[in-house]
Amino acid sequence: MGKVVEATAAKTEPVAHADRDHALLSASSAHRWLNCTPAPYLEAKHPDTTSEAAEEGTAAHELAEHKLRQLLDMPTTRPESEWHVEEMDDYTDQYADHVMAELTRARDTDPAAFLSIEERLDFSHIVPDGFGTGDALILGGDTLTIVDLKYGKGVEVSAVGNPQMRLYALGALATYGMIYDIEKVRMVIFQPRIGNVSVDEITADELTTWAEDVVRPAAEKAIAGEGDLKAGEWCRFCRHAAQCPALAAEMFAHVPTSAEHVPAAPDPDTLTDDQIATIVTHAGELKKWLTKVESYALAQATEGHNYPGLKLVEGRSVRKYTDEADVARTVEAAGEDPYKPREVLGITAMTKHLGKKRFEDLLGDYVHKPEGKPALVPESDKRPALELATPENVFQPIEKGA
Ligand code: SF4
Known part of the structure; x- marks a missing residue:
């Protein structure tokens, strides 16, 4: 781990990460309610379930906080969790090292730079009841740096234009802007499991303008449950997704359907190249959405809800030994x-x-990675396109005299 650098400000007692409150317009769901303002209101009707990934993330944040507190010579006790495996130890070490490196960087220009960890950030002056917790804040010179640990590995998170980070920055500006002359905000996403370190910078003035022009009007609508449903990639974790007509329309838009919106399932031979490309591009989200709707309908049906043309039956089961x-x-x-x-x-x-x-x-010497099977993905995918064997690139002309 990195060298110990003394903190000059930090909260004193850790608060269990899982016990923290959640606001209706949370920073983590801001991408959703900024785009689809009725979403929080609709989501509130559905139970807020937790997932294994969320529990693992909470455990990682608690361990990461403990490590930073150790490095800062602050009172701390190593938290205990069944999720704390060696891999998590490595990743949280990397995070703690990265935060300390950011602090050292800030101290290169301002020796008085300080680090605050796990600070509650209140941005309720812009978003009703809005608050969140900054994993690590560094104030030095004219710059505020916010580092956020993302423990997931399913989706690469970018700091660029990230509304969650920006809202945290607004909370930090509200606390420290009066005391320090903050001109620049640097936002860092540290996602160690996929080696992603994403950085974005914005001036304090640009941030304040965004807050007034974009966030405040959207938050006013969202808190009142007003505005139009708007489907997009932010629907992925929306709890209303299985019932949302806007998302259903968005999904059906990519599938040839009959006039009654029933998927027509034509023979792939009869589809145009454009139709096939659109369907393949959206196949992943379509499948996920179908599964979500099926799971939701099954849960409702087992509670006694009837759907037209559907009935609840005993599913298939496999034989089992009694002992x-x-x-x-x-x-x-x-x-x-x-x-x-x-x-x-x-x-x-x-x-x-x-x-x-x-x-x-x-x-290490016994592991190899065989070539993957070809997959058809959108052009935006980061993997390079496969070069298929053609007579031109397989048979090289034979040079004279060779
Ligand atoms: S599924 Fe998408 S469009 Fe529907 S409420 Fe949620 S965020 Fe809005």
Whole structure:
């Protein structure tokens, strides 16, 4: 880990991350309500469920906070969680090192620069009841730096134009803007599991203009549940997604349908290239949306709700032993081996079993990555396009005299 740099400001007692309040217009959902102002109102009707990924993220943030507190010589006790595996230790070390490097960077220009961790940031002057928690804030010279740890690995998060980071910055400006002459805001997303460090900078004036021109009017509508539904990539985690007519219309827009909005499922041979390209581009989100609607409808039906033309039936099930120990005894008594052949653990399970470093030391030479099967993806995908074998690039002209 990096060298210890003394903090000159930080809150004193950690608050359990899972116990923190959530505002209706939260910073983490700002991308959604800034684009679709009725969303928070509609989402409030659905239970706020937690996921394993969210629990893992909370555990990572608690461990990361502990590590920063250690580096800053602040009172702390290592939190305990079943999620705290060696991999999380590595990643939270990387995060703590990155924050300390940002502090050192700030101190290069201003020796009085200081770091505040896990500070509650209140931006309710712009968004009703708006607040959030800044993982790490650094004030030095004319610059405010905010570092946010993202522990997910499913979606790469960009700091560029990120409304959550900007709202946190507005909260920090409200607290420190009177005392310090902050001209520049630097926002850093640190997402260690996919090696993503994304940085964006904005002037304090631009940030304030964005708050007044974009955020305040949207927040006023959102808190009143007003405005038009607008579907887009921000629907991904919306709790109203399964019932939302705007999202359904958006999904059907990519699928050939009959006049009654029933997917027509034509033979792929009859589709145009443009239709096929549109469907393939949206296939992932379409499948996810279909699954969401199916799960929602099943949950409602098991509560007694009736849908026209649908009925609840017993699903298929597979046969099971009533008692595995008895089965093993009986088969052994008959002179047969009842057990599966032993199998070597897969790479993920073995890494978990041995720890990342030991896995690398012991098995690094035994791991190879075979070529992946071709996949058809949108042009915006970061992977380079495959070069297919053609007679032109397979058969090279034979040079004279060769
Ligand atoms: S699913 Fe999308 S369009 Fe519908 S309420 Fe949620 S954010 Fe708005």
